[in-house]
Amino acid sequence: xxxxxxxxxxxxxxxxxxxxxxxxxxxxxxxxxxxxxxxxxxxxxxxxxxxxxxxxxxxxxxxxxxxxxxxxxxxxxxxxxxxxxxxxxxxxxxxxxxxxxxxxxxxxxxxxxxxxxxxxxxxxxxxxxxxxxxxxxxxxxxxxxxxxxxxxxxxxxxxxxxxxxxxxxxxxxxxxxxxxxxxxxxxxxxxxxxxxxxxxxxxxxxxxxxxxxxxxxxxxxxxxxxxxxxxxxxxxxxxxxxxxxxxxxxxxxxxxx
Amino acid sequence: xxxxxxxxxxxxxxxxxxxxxxxxxxxxxxxxxxxxxxxxxxxxxxxxxxxxxxxxxxxxxxxxxxxxxxxxxxxxxxxxxxxxxxxxxxxxxxxxxxxxxxxxxxxxxxxxxxxxxxxxxxxxxxxxxxxxxxxxxxxxxxxxxxxxxxxxxxxxxxxxxxxxxxxxxxxxxxxxxxxxxxxxxxxxxxxxxxxxxxxxxxxxxxxxxxxxxxxxxxxxxxxxxxxxxxxxxxxxxxxxxxxxxxxxxxxxxxxxxxxxxxxxxxxxxxxxxxxxxxxxxxxxxxxxxxxxxxxxxxxxxxxxxxxxxxxxxxxxxxxxxxxxxxxxxxxxxxxxxxxxxxxxxxxxxxxxxxxxxxxxx
Numbered sequence: 001x002x003x004x005x006x007x008x009x010x011x012x013x014x015x016x017x018x019x020x021x022x023x024x025x026x027x028x029x030x031x032x033x034x035x036x037x038x039x040x041x042x043x044x045x046x047x048x049x050x051x052x053x054x055x056x057x058x059x060x061x062x063x064x065x066x067x068x069x070x071x072x073x074x075x076x077x078x079x080x081x082x083x084x085x086x087x088x089x090x091x092x093x094x095x096x097x098x099x100x101x102x103x104x105x106x107x108x109x110x111x112x113x114x115x116x117x118x119x120x121x122x123x124x125x126x127x128x129x130x131x132x133x134x135x136x137x138x139x140x141x142x143x144x145x146x147x148x149x150x151x152x153x154x155x156x157x158x159x160x161x162x163x164x165x166x167x168x169x170x171x172x173x174x175x176x177x178x179x180x181x182x183x184x185x186x187x188x189x190x191x192x193x194x195x196x197x198x199x200x201x202x203x204x205x206x207x208x209x210x211x212x213x214x215x216x217x218x219x220x221x222x223x224x225x226x227x228x229x230x231x232x233x234x235x236x237x238x239x240x241x242x243x244x245x246x247x248x249x250x251x252x253x254x255x256x257x
Numbered sequence: 258x259x260x261x262x263x264x265x266x267x268x269x270x271x272x273x274x275x276x277x278x279x280x281x282x283x284x285x286x287x288x289x290x291x292x293x294x295x296x297x298x299x300x301x302x303x304x305x306x307x308x309x310x311x312x313x314x315x316x317x318x319x320x321x322x323x324x325x326x327x328x329x330x331x332x333x334x335x336x337x338x339x340x341x342x343x344x345x346x347x348x349x350x351x352x353x354x355x356x357x358x359x360x361x362x363x364x365x366x367x368x369x370x371x372x373x374x375x376x377x378x379x380x381x382x383x384x385x386x387x388x389x390x391x392x393x394x395x396x397x398x399x400x401x402x403x404x405x406x407x408x409x410x411x412x413x414x415x416x417x418x419x420x421x422x423x424x425x426x427x428x429x430x431x432x433x434x435x436x437x438x439x440x441x442x443x444x445x446x447x448x449x450x451x452x453x454x455x456x457x458x459x460x461x462x463x464x465x466x467x468x469x470x471x472x473x474x475x476x477x478x479x480x481x482x483x484x485x486x487x488x489x490x491x492x493x494x495x496x497x498x499x500x501x502x503x504x505x506x507x508x509x510x511x512x513x514x515x516x517x518x519x520x521x522x523x524x525x526x527x528x529x530x531x532x533x534x535x536x537x538x539x540x541x542x543x544x545x546x547x548x549x550x551x552x553x554x555x556x557x558x559x560x561x562x563x564x565x566x567x568x569x570x571x572x573x574x575x576x577x578x579x580x581x582x583x584x585x586x587x588x589x590x591x592x593x594x595x596x597x598x599x600x601x602x603x604x605x606x607x608x609x610x611x612x613x614x615x616x617x618x
């Protein structure tokens with residue numbers, strides 16, 4: 001469903017975190033959000049999940065205002081892979097992934113065979129089936145992050161929000177997770193919105209990039225149009241060269257030391 | 258979702274095994290609790306026979322006086338009017354402290370949290386001390402528990418107000434506010450003790466906790482409060498699981514985290530306040546039981562809460578029976594639980610540290 005932000009602002013005390021954001025996010029695309037630390041990327045995701053409410057403007061989900069959509073329903077529409085994936089108690093991996101099904105299962109009903117199937121698929125997709133019986137608290141950072149990713153997959157939503165979801169994974173697993181997301185977007189017309197730090201991975205996977213700085217959008221558009229040295233200088237204040245890289249088949253960025 | 262997997266389980270064997278194991282655990286715990294109640298009713302100054310206890314209880318429940326016809330007329334009175342109210346009260350308070358501790362550890366995401374983390378015990382102690390010091394007898398026997406409850410509720414209210422300024426309830430804010438308020442109240446209690454002169458022993462004795470001379474009214478009151486609280490907690494148990502993944506995640510999964518936290522916080526605190534008002538301050542049950550039970554059931558609150566309820570009841574009833582009937586002189590229950598619970602906690606902690614070190618190497 002279409003997401004539309006209309007002059008959205010968010011203040012934390014006196015501090016403006018998000019300032020006058022307006023954009024349309026039509027479904028079926030892989031969006032990347034790039035920007036320096038503290039530019040409001042995570043807050044933007046918080047606004048989209050309804051975890052925080054905009055202090056100005058409004059967010060439309062389809063033709064409804066986001067704050068009017070009941071939380072329970074929203075949890076069937078969008079899943080979040082958060083930046084902080086700390087699990088506080090020694091749940092087993094499969095229990096955590098099963099939590100992704102909670103929004104679909106009535107409070108006092110046990111999971112159905114269908115739920116079990118979806119959980120098994122999500123674990124296999126995130127390559128954590130081998131750890132299904134392990135305690136999450138005993139896994140490494142990257143493994144834990146894959147568990148949290150599988151939990152979001154099990155939520156089985158048309159919109160997937162990723163907040164630096166591969167930050168602790170090795171490159172093999174990062175690529176594998178992003179392939180999976182890209183495939184969902186391509187084959188199943190789902191939508192992904194990923195906050196990323198690695199500009200080259202963003203260039204490889206995202207069809208549409210949103211550059212943020214100081215809570216504002218610097219520019220957004222199709223990757224080929226907006227990923228250029230000029231934008232990167234304005235946003236990150238670094239000197240770069242952007243070139244087409246035939247091996248990956250995408251725009252790649254080289255940085256000046 | 259990819260459909261690449263072919264290892265899809267036809268049936269979920271792990272989950273069914275888990276559910277069966279859990280049912281067995283619950284049945285065993287419930288049986289152990291019933292047995293503990295009966296055994297404890299036998300013990301005391303007068304030892305009552307095992308079958309006599311069962312007969313007395315059966316006679317009461319079914320109203321058939323014939324069952325107790327041929328035994329000493331004193332025995333039914335001792336069991337029904339003296340022992341059972343105290344035994345049930347200890348069991349219910351133990352259950353209440355255990356589930357309250359479970360919920361506090363779950364909300365505050367801190368395994369060191371217990372029912373008293375937010376200063377409920379200090380508030381209750383302060384209220385009780387005021388009532389004892391001023392010798393407030395206008396409500397007769399109930400003025401001390403009532404003041405204790407008011408003290409606990411006021412403290413809770415103040416701690417929540419103090420910690421929810423700004424960015425909503427966060428566990429750090431709550432813990433800090435609880436510690437600060439409890440510290441102030443402790444100083445206040447010390448001052449009250451200083452003022453109390455000859456009443457000081459009454460205050461100290463109350464603070465150390467006791468189930469002596471509890472009545473059926475106490476049983477009914479605690480049972481209603483803790484039963485209701487338990488149902489509220491069970492209702493939110495699944496949401497509490499999600500909260501352990503962090504507020505942001507829980508909120509993205511359909512949980513109104515602020516509301517759930519507030520409901521659970523108030524429920525757990527009211528339970529703690531009722532427990533303290535009825536029995537004084539009994540430490541370690543609310544800290545220890547969730548830890549022990551989590552080792553067996555795992556951290557899923559839907560299993561953890563019922564198992565903690567039963568385990569807490571068994572343990573506190575056991576401890577109270579030891580001090581009432583086994584030891585040569587009765588020592589305060591709060592002292593006993595700390596004396597037993599402290600070392601047990603050290604052991605669990607030590608074993609866990611050793612296990613973690615083993616994994617790291």
